[in-house]
Amino acid sequence: MSSVTSNSSMRSAYRATIGLRRGFKSFRYTSKPTVVPANPFDPRDDAAVLRKAMKGFGTDEKSIIKVLTRRSNEQRLRIAFEFKTLYGKDLVSDLKSETSGRFEDLLVALMTPLPQFYAKELHDATAGIGTDEDVLIEVMCTMSNHEIQVIKQAYTAMYGTFLEDDLRGDTSGNFKRLMTSLCVGNRSEDFHVDQERAREDARSLLQAGELRLGTDESIFNAVLCSRSFQQLAAVFQEYHYLTGHDIDDAIKSEFSGDIEKAMRAIVKVVRNKPLFFAERLHKSMKGLGTNDRQLIRIMVTRCEVDLGDIADMFQNKYGETLQSWIEGDCSGHYKKCLLSLLGVAYA
Structure with a gap:
């Protein structure tokens, strides 16, 4: 994922991330995040720590994880801004050059403004041959009107096309109609029940x-x-x-197929959004292999919203902790970074 390359675009991304996060706060049902904004917070000090961690021979992954998983997305963007100001280098580029594999993917996700992150996930789900309907369902069926509007703006800015057009061009039938309706972002937000x-x-x-x-x-x-x-x-x-x-x-x-899955997802989200994401995390690690992209997406986007609630639902439903599943399914600094996002103290 491309990093923010100019001061003006970094400021725009910062404002958009604040807007998207406010959307989360307005419409979430629970409030048990595992990552909260650091207070006190000095982005210049954090930039210096990260510079030292990547300067010279070897990389201090422990320091990188401690800084990036204990700051909010907004704060991480401010750190990147100060990093470029102080050292004339792009923080994301440095992180990519010093790390690799799933650990690199996770760090880049953490450093991406949330609207851009969602936009890229949706774009990649529809680009090329085939469609990842699960990604479309996970994002489009869980967002508030405000969140959808912010993501649509980011999508057009990044790809020069409209999200609705790309969704319509890559889906069909009743599923296409459902995605189109959700993409409008015109759900009633009246809290009164008639x-x-x-x-x-x-x-x-x-x-x-x-x-x-x-x-x-x-x-x-x-x-x-x-x-x-x-x-x-x-x-x-x-x-x-x-x-x-x-x-x-x-x-x-x-119903059957994708339209059934999407409609049932809306029902699940209405009743218990943390349980919906707990089930998706379980699916990402169940069986042979790991759907790392799904695992990263949920951990990064929900850690400031309700990952604590998701972890509780995970344990209630499956009788095992989310921590134990991550420990059993992931390894190395990738595992440690995920666990730190979950709120597990870094050893």
Whole structure:
């Protein structure tokens, strides 16, 4: 991922990251981050520590990890700004030259402004042959309106195209329509729950699915993409009252493939967003091999939001700690950096 190359672009990235993080704070359900802004914070001192860690023969990975995993994304961008001011060098370029492999990937992710990070993940998911629908689902189904707007702006600035156009060009059918609706970023954000409207929506979903031959996908799309998360929780409850079974069961019976996965993801996020990410972390490390890109993406983007809650949900569901899974599935400085993001003291 390219680093911020000019002072003006660094300032723009800093402001955009602040904006995206504010979006997280406005719409998250829990508040147990594992990384919080350092206080006191001196970006020039941190820049000097990082310069010393990479100067001369050998690299002091321990110092790099201690600085970069104990600062917020906003603070890391300020450190990069001071690093260039003091030494006339790009911090990300130096980190890439001094590290390698998954550890390098993780450090670069930590040093990337959040809007740019999400934009690149979405771009890479649609570029080239094939589409990584799981990435599209993870990002588009979990974001607030504000977050989507900031990511769209970053996407156009980086790639010269519109995110909606690229999503539409790389998906099809009902899944394309759902992604398009989510990309508009026009979900209601009214915290008030209208119980009567919830009952009406529940009846509409029932009539569009289980009570007819075939499925009217447009009704599901309209409800799931336009109602607030609080309102959707009430809709799902009313659906259960009407039918005696869960909306998730109805979606499984009425849909298949990517559209099913996306709609079920929205249901999970409405009910328990930390559990949604806990399940994705488990999947990234389950079985042979590791989906390191997914692991890095979740650890980096959620550590300042709700990674503590995600870790709690992970242990509740799987009977083992997220720490133990990372320790068993990763190695070296990559493992130590991930654990530090989780809040585990660096040994």
